[in-house]
Amino acid sequence: MSESVDSSETSAEDNRRGFLARLSLILSGVIGAAITLPGVGFVLAPVFSREPRVWHRLGKVDSFEVGKTVSVEFQNASVRKWAGVTALTGAWLRRVSDEEFIAFSINCRHLGCPVNWIEDASLFMCPCHGGVYYSDGEVAAGPPPEPLARYEVRVRKGYVEIETSPVPLTTNDQV
Amino acid sequence: MMIAEIWKWIDDRSGFSDVVKPMLEHIVPSDARWWYVFGSATLCAFIVQVLSGIALAMVYVPGGDAAYESLKYITNDATFGYMVRGMHYYGATAMVMLAVIHMTQVFLHASYKFPREMNWMSGVVLLFVVLGMAFTGQLLRWDANGVWSVMVAGEMAGRVPFIGAYIAHFILGGETVGGSTLSRFFAIHVFILPGLIFAGIGLHMWLILRHGISEMPKVDQPVEPQTYKENYEARLEKTGVPFWPVAMWRDVLFSALMVGVILLCSLFLGPPTLGPSPDPAYIHANPMPDWYFWWYFAILSMLPPELETYIILGMPVLGFVALFVVPLLSNRGHRAPSKRPWAIGTVVFGATAFVVLTIYGYRKPWSPDFTVKPLPAELVNSNDPHIQKGAELVHQKGCLYCHNIEGYGGFRGPELTYIGDRLDRGELTIRITNGGYNMPSFAASLSAEEMEQIVDFLLTRTEPKPEVAK
Ligand code: FES
Numbered sequence: 175m176s177e178s179v180d181s182s183e184t185s186a187e188d189n190r191r192g193f194l195a196r197l198s199l200i201l202s203g204v205i206g207a208a209i210t211l212p213g214v215g216f217v218l219a220p221v222f223s224r225e226p227r228v229w230h231r232l233g234k235v236d237s238f239e240v241g242k243t244v245s246v247e248f249q250n251a252s253v254r255k256w257a258g259v260t261a262l263t264g265a266w267l268r269r270v271s272d273e274e275f276i277a278f279s280i281n282c283r284h285l286g287c288p289v290n291w292i293e294d295a296s297l298f299m300c301p302c303h304g305g306v307y308y309s310d311g312e313v314a315a316g317p318p319p320e321p322l323a324r325y326e327v328r329v330r331k332g333y334v335e336i337e338t339s340p341v342p343l344t345t346n347d348q349v
Numbered sequence: 350m351m352i353a354e355i356w357k358w359i360d361d362r363s364g365f366s367d368v369v370k371p372m373l374e375h376i377v378p379s380d381a382r383w384w385y386v387f388g389s390a391t392l393c394a395f396i397v398q399v400l401s402g403i404a405l406a407m408v409y410v411p412g413g414d415a416a417y418e419s420l421k422y423i424t425n426d427a428t429f430g431y432m433v434r435g436m437h438y439y440g441a442t443a444m445v446m447l448a449v450i451h452m453t454q455v456f457l458h459a460s461y462k463f464p465r466e467m468n469w470m471s472g473v474v475l476l477f478v479v480l481g482m483a484f485t486g487q488l489l490r491w492d493a494n495g496v497w498s499v500m501v502a503g504e505m506a507g508r509v510p511f512i513g514a515y516i517a518h519f520i521l522g523g524e525t526v527g528g529s530t531l532s533r534f535f536a537i538h539v540f541i542l543p544g545l546i547f548a549g550i551g552l553h554m555w556l557i558l559r560h561g562i563s564e565m566p567k568v569d570q571p572v573e574p575q576t577y578k579e580n581y582e583a584r585l586e587k588t589g590v591p592f593w594p595v596a597m598w599r600d601v602l603f604s605a606l607m608v609g610v611i612l613l614c615s616l617f618l619g620p621p622t623l624g625p626s627p628d629p630a631y632i633h634a635n636p637m638p639d640w641y642f643w644w645y646f647a648i649l650s651m652l653p654p655e656l657e658t659y660i661i662l663g664m665p666v667l668g669f670v671a672l673f674v675v676p677l678l679s680n681r682g683h684r685a686p687s688k689r690p691w692a693i694g695t696v697v698f699g700a701t702a703f704v705v706l707t708i709y710g711y712r713k714p715w716s717p718d719f720t721v722k723p724l725p726a727e728l729v730n731s732n733d734p735h736i737q738k739g740a741e742l743v744h745q746k747g748c749l750y751c752h753n754i755e756g757y758g759g760f761r762g763p764e765l766t767y768i769g770d771r772l773d774r775g776e777l778t779i780r781i782t783n784g785g786y787n788m789p790s791f792a793a794s795l796s797a798e799e800m801e802q803i804v805d806f807l808l809t810r811t812e813p814k815p816e817v818a819k
Contacts, residue, residue, distance in 0.1 A: 220529060221518045247630035254528025258414020260496065261527055264630030280632050285649065286504040287497060288632040290719060295747035296794035299717045301635040302501075303650035304751070304761050306717070306789045314789030317654050 225251040229328070229335040232267065238275070238334065243268040243291045243309070245280065251338040265325055265336060266291050266298070268309075277325040277336050278311050284318040298322060376589035377596050378564040384458070385562065387451035389600035390607050392550065394447055397440035397611060398482075402539065404433045409489070411535035413528040416491040417627050424620060435615025441483055443611055445641050448476050453696055456675070459684035460563035463574040466676035468556045473672045475549040477665075478542055485538040487639050491531055492624035497636035499526050499534070500629070508658045526629050561585065566684035574681055643710025644703050651709075717750035718759030728755055731809060739806025742799055746791065754810065762788060769811040777804045 230248040238244065243266055250263035264280040266289075278298070280288045287302035297314060298307040306315040311322035326337035360366050408427060410419040423430040452472060455461060461469035484502070488495045499521065507517040522529030561581065564570075570580075590596055621639075625631055638646055645664075652660055686693055721744065729740040743749055749758035752765045772780070778800060784790035795803070 218519065220521075220523045221515050225524055245630070245632050247628075250525045250527060250629070251523075254413070254523075256412050256414050257528030258412075259417075259626055259628045260413040260531070262628055262630040263525065264632055280630070281500065281504075284504075286500040287636050288634055290632055292747050292750075294745040294794075295789075295791070297747060297789055299719070299747070299750065301717065301719065304717055304787075308789065308793070314784065315787045317650070317652065317657060319654050319657075 225253075225338075227251065228338050229330075230338060232334045232336055235269075235329055235332055235334055238267065238269040240269050240271060243293070245291070246277075246336070248336055249338060263338070264288065267327070267334070267336070273329060275327040275329065275334055277327045279323040279325060281323070282318055283313075283320040283322060284316070289322065372558055373593040373597075374591040375558060375561070376585050377562045377592045378585060379588050379590045379596075380565040381562050381596055382565075383599060383603075384454055384565065385596075386600050386603035387447050387454055390604045391444060391447040391451050393604035393607065394440050394444035394611075395546065395550070397436060397608065398444060399543070401433050401437040401440060402543075405437055406539060411489070411532055413491075413531045413627075416489070416531055417623070420490065420492075420623060424623065431619055432612075432615050434620035435618070436611055437486075438620045439611045439614040439618075441486060442639075442641070443607055444479060445483055447607070448479055452476060453700075457686050457692060457696060458563065458566050459572075459686075459689065459692065460566075461676040461680075462572045462682070462684060463577055463680045464560050465556070465563060466680055468553065468560065469676050470673055471549055471553045471556065473669065475546065475553065476672075477669055478545045478549060482538065482542050482546070483639065483641065485534045485542065488534045489531070489538055490621070490623065491627045493627055493631050493634040494624045494636055496526055496627040496629055497634050498638060499530055501636060505661050508661055563684075566686070568683070568685045568688060571683045571688075572681045640707065640711075644706035645710075647706040647710035712760070717747070717761055719750060721749045721758050724749070724754060724757055728757065729806070731806075735802055736806050736809055739802035739804070742795075742803050743806060746795065746799075746803070748803070751788075765807060765810060767810055767812045769808045772807075774804055774808060777807055 228249075228251075232246045232248060246265050246267045247262045248265065249261050253261040266278040266280060268276045268278075270276055278289075282289050282300040282302065282305050284300065284303055284305045287300050287305075289298040289300045289305070289307065291298055296309045298309075298311070300306070300316065300318070304316040305313070305318040307318070307322050308314045311324065313319075313321055325339060328335050328337075405423065408419060408423050408430070410416055420434075423434055425431075427433075455469065455472070484498075488499050488502075503517040503521045503526070506520055507513040509516055518524060520530075520533070521527075522533045564581070564584070625634065637643075648664075649657070649661065683689055723744040724740045726737075729737055731737060731740075743754070748765075751759045751761035752763065753760055754765045758765075768777070780788070781795070781800060781803065782790060782792045791800075
């Protein structure tokens with residue numbers, strides 16, 4: 175008789191403990207989520223946000239010589255007020271004809287190093303691992319898997335304009 | 350009297366004599382001699398990093414616009430700034446080197462075997478975190494090189510299938526290198542990774558106390574998990590010595606030497622020079638990682654493109670897994686290097702590969718050399734203006750960026766010093782016109798006349814015939 179009372183008491187105590195353990199675990203989870211989730215969202219936000227594309231003026235059409243490829247600078251797509259000089263992106267701009275311009279990204283499609291335009295050889299060359307591209311951006315030699323990326327360029331009211339866009343990561347197209 | 354009282358109070362409340370002293374005085378094998386100083390020296394280098402790092406952080410501004418200027422201020426104007434930056438740099442070098450040496454020693458002596466498997470595994474994690482510190486630290490320099498390194502890191506991450514671009518944007522803090530990127534790296538470098546290192550070191554040291562320092566391996570003492578602990582305790586009882594101060598003096602002496610070397614280097618060699626400002630539009634940057642990553646740089650340059658993505662992504666992961674599972678593959682048996690030829694082989698192979706690749710990485714023969722000088726007249730050695738023009742074109746058209754002629758030019762492509770002996774006119778013309786494996790075609794950028802001048806010049810590049818004695 176007394177034994178059964180004992181065991182029912184123990185099991186009540188057991189239930190209580192089990193409940194308290196579960197309660198503590200669940201509450202800890204709630205606390206953890208409450209503390210971390212806003213921060214995680216904050217840190218991950220740039221991964222999912224897309225910057226609006228904007229057209230930037232590079233200069234008067236006449237300041238570019240037909241047939242010449244020159245390096246130009248413009249503000250990049252995800253610009254922050256405090257970025258300073260790091261808000262800039264470079265591009266290679268060629269005036270093909272009176273009206274036609276092409277802009278190549280300076281980022282090598284291999285691992286992103288800055289490619290150099292070698293006028294005499296009509297080649298873009300990468301200092302990092304020997305990537306070489308022809309003047310139309312096609313791969314001529316070395317490890318790059320793809321031709322140089324291009325930016326949109328247009329002529330408006332006598333000015334050459336370029337459209338900001340993200341740095342062309344080799345795999346950007348997948349997004 | 351007063352001091353003794355105070356100490357007694359501190360000691361009683363803190364438990365120094367009860368808890369800390371026994372830890373310091375725990376018994377270690379007496380044969381733990383100079384072989385064993387690298388771990389403690391790594392720890393000491395970490396302390397150098399923490400202290401010099403905190404000092405730097407008091408002035409450094411982790412913002413895309415100001416970081417470069419603040420570093421210039423630290424290097425050129427701040428009192429001792431030059432030295433503190435130098436210490437942080439050489440301390441990092443020391444920490445990476447010592448961690449690797451420590452690990453090599455543990456591996457050679459198979460100290461990772463029972464019961465110290467977890468010691469090794471926590472060490473492997475620590476090593477990778479330390480490499481992460483080295484990498485993120487290099488970016489905090491935020492000169493042109495730093496900016497381009499982030500770019501490269503982003504590109505590498507971008508290669509991950511499906512989610513690559515997301516990871517890249519996470520690393521860059523946006524779609525491209527800019528204002529947010531540096532702040533991210535700063536947070537990772539000063540909060541996240543150091544936190545991991547502190548935790549990792551804590552675990553690592555706790556495990557050392559729990560399992561004791563391993564003895565020097567002896568041929569007649571293979572590890573038997575059933576009996577190891579008992580035997581180890583028994584041997585310690587007989588021959589062990591207290592860590593403090595009998596064994597520890599060597600660690601302290603070696604660490605003192607190391608700190609001395611760090612100080613001397615930072616005084617006389619100074620911190621690495623800051624490159625040009627971090628303008629991502631600056632195209633003349635030649636991104637190059639710190640020397641301990643040159644080997645990886647070399648590998649990246651030599652890979653065939655089809656394999657590249659797999660190796661870029663796979664190698665760090667594979668390397669980590671391979672190291673991490675070492676004690677799981679074998680945690681018993683012989684520890685003596687003489688009984689483990691494969692272990693010696695692995696170390697020799699690894700070290701050789703590292704040295705060879707590092708030299709390659711430094712000489713970067715795969716990169717076009719944009720700085721080549723025109724060929725001097727005595728090398729061209731011709732009065733024919735046609736040939737002279739050809740020699741000029743070889744420089745102008747960039748041939749020399751990749752090809753070498755008697756010491757002038759890059760090493761990316763085959764040497765052309767005696768090319769006239771190997772190829773005839775037709776073959777040369779075809780090569781230059783069509784290009785070939787790793788050589789661009791010059792069909793569009795050379796006129797027929799220029800082509801002829803270049804080919805004629807190249808045909809003069811022949812090995813001088815030995816004078817035949819009459
Ligand atoms: S980044 Fe251009 S070749 Fe590797």
